[in-house]
Amino acid sequence: MELEYSSALTGAGYMLYEVKQISILKKEGLLDKEIRQKVLEENLFQYEKMSSIKRAFPYILKRVNVLDESLLQLITQESLEIAKIINLYGIMKSDRLFFEFMNEVIQEKLQRNEYLLEKKDVNSYFTIKAEQSDFIASWSEATIQKLKQVYKKILLETGMLKSLRTGELNRLIIDEQIKDQLRGIGDIQYIRAMGE
Structure with missing residues (x-):
C-alpha cells in the first residue's frame, strides 16, 4: 500500500527522544x-502543553509502528548513532514526501x-512535487516553508547536514x-536513500 503525501512533519519533526520513549513502551x-x-x-x-503532545503523538506512534522487533531492540538498546539512523528510517518509512526527498535529492x-545541499535544491524539489500532486499544490506557502525547515533540521540532527548555514552534506556511517x-x-x- 502506497502512503499518501502528508505535511505531518510540520508538527512532528525529528523527535528522537519521543520515538525512543514510545519504542520502550512498545517493547514492553x-x-x-x-x-x-x-x-x-x-x-x-x-x-x-498537552496540545503539543496530542498533536505529535499519532505521527510518532506511526513512525514507531513501522519498526520491527529487531529495530525496536536496536533503537532502545544501542548507541545514539544507531538510534538516529533508525529514526531517520522510521521517518522515511512513514512519510512518503520525506522519503522521496531523500531518494531524489540527497x-x-x-x-x-x-x-x-543548496536552497535551490530544496525549492525545486517542492516545486516539482507541487506540479505532480494537486494535494501538495493546495498547501499554503507557510506549510511548504515549514516543511523545508523541518527536512533540513532532520538532516542536521541525523548528522547528514554539517550546518544549516553552509548546507554541507556528510555521508552517514550506517551500522551493519x-x-x-x-x-x-x-x-x-531506504539504505540507498541514506546515501549508501
Missing part, C-alpha cells in the same frame, strides 16, 4: 492506546559526490546490524 508489550494514555498521563515527552547528490536488518526485510531502498 503495551498496546497503542495504552501507550497514548501513559504518554499523556505521565507527560513522558516532558512538554509544557541520494542523487551523494551518488555524484556532491556534498552541498541496521543494514542487515533492512536488507532482510526488503527495505534496501
